[in-house]
Amino acid sequence: MAITKTICFANNKGGSGKSTTCANVGYALSTLGKKVLLIDGDMQMNLTLSFFDDETSLAFAKSDRNLYRGVVDQKDLTDFIVNTEYKGLDVIPSSTLMSSIEFDLFTKWQREFILKKGLDRIKASGKYDYILIDAPPTLGCWVMNIMCASDHLVIPVESSPWGLFGIANMFEFYEQIKQVAPNLNLLGIAITKANERKNYFKQTVDTLSSLENVRLFETIIRIDSTVEWSQDVSKPVMAYKKNSRAAKEYMELAKEIKKYVTR
Ligand SMILES: Nc1ncnc2c1ncn2[C@@H]1O[C@H](COP(=O)(O)OP(=O)(O)OP(=O)(O)O)[C@@H](O)[C@H]1O
Ligand SMILES: [Mg+2]
Numbered sequence: 001m002a003i004t005k006t007i008c009f010a011n012n013k014g015g016s017g018k019s020t021t022c023a024n025v026g027y028a029l030s031t032l033g034k035k036v037l038l039i040d041g042d043m044q045m046n047l048t049l050s051f052f053d054d055e056t057s058l059a060f061a062k063s064d065r066n067l068y069r070g071v072v073d074q075k076d077l078t079d080f081i082v083n084t085e086y087k088g089l090d091v092i093p094s095s096t097l098m099s100s101i102e103f104d105l106f107t108k109w110q111r112e113f114i115l116k117k118g119l120d121r122i123k124a125s126g127k128y129d130y131i132l133i134d135a136p137p138t139l140g141c142w143v144m145n146i147m148c149a150s151d152h153l154v155i156p157v158e159s160s161p162w163g164l165f166g167i168a169n170m171f172e173f174y175e176q177i178k179q180v181a182p183n184l185n186l187l188g189i190a191i192t193k194a195n196e197r198k199n200y201f202k203q204t205v206d207t208l209s210s211l212e213n214v215r216l217f218e219t220i221i222r223i224d225s226t227v228e229w230s231q232d233v234s235k236p237v238m239a240y241k242k243n244s245r246a247a248k249e250y251m252e253l254a255k256e257i258k259k260y261v262t263r
Helices: 018-031 054-062 067-072 096-105 111-125 141-148 161-165 167-180 199-209 225-232 245-260
Strands: 005-009 036-040 089-092 130-134 152-158 185-192
Touching: 005 018, 018 036, 018 089, 018 130, 018 152, 018 185, 018 225, 018 245, 067 096, 067 111, 096 141, 111 130, 111 141, 141 167, 152 161, 152 167, 161 167, 161 199, 185 199, 185 245, 225 245
Parallel strands: 005 130, 005 152, 036 089, 036 130, 152 185
Antiparallel strands: none
């Protein structure tokens, strides 16, 4: 029986690589023999689309088998899990209806902890080594739910001036969450979509590595069009092109995350 570790990927800056990192790190962990549950917390359904084609993803969104229904109805989320074609890798799909989640949560009792409660039985079952949650690019009650349900937070940051600008908000939000979820641990920052030929890249690395008490993962995820091609066919990049640079980088990041997640 595994002790399940829950890790969320969050950053209010849009397009910072949250969904891509979550999907590919999740897949990498599953190929290392770990049992992984991926939870799509975003109305854009990008994590769901990383493993299922458009038609199947939309069918989840329209059905009762998606995270939105489970959370709004405050259900145990076990029945919302679907298998992927990959061994040891399951998903709780999202729905476009997630767009109204803030409104739906507003009147609920203990509204920051609904996702956490929904995951209690799954965690207690010991079926999964890791639960990875993909957050939307917002900082409201729903992302609070995602963080309160997690043991660890990974912040993917795009190597760009605006990528750095947003991170101060993220730290402030994290400090607020710690007041209601004191065990949440900021595992680290992952630089994504990096282009080493651009001068700004060096500045991103310098700025992020100078932050006190915040780990910057050694693995840097560089920009690679293979990632987009793999998403076009709803496959993790390692399953699409095992020997690509991106496939190797996501595997390295997964190993680093695995190494640091000790509780
Ligand atoms: N390593 C990479 N190489 C090339 N393209 C990438 C890489 N990582 C992400 N992308 C692309 O960048 C875009 C944003 O990535 P992604 O959707 O993962 O970010 P996000 O933070 O989840 O976005 P959102 O805030 O909208 O949820 C996508 O089009 C994705 O294909
Ligand atoms: Mg996303």
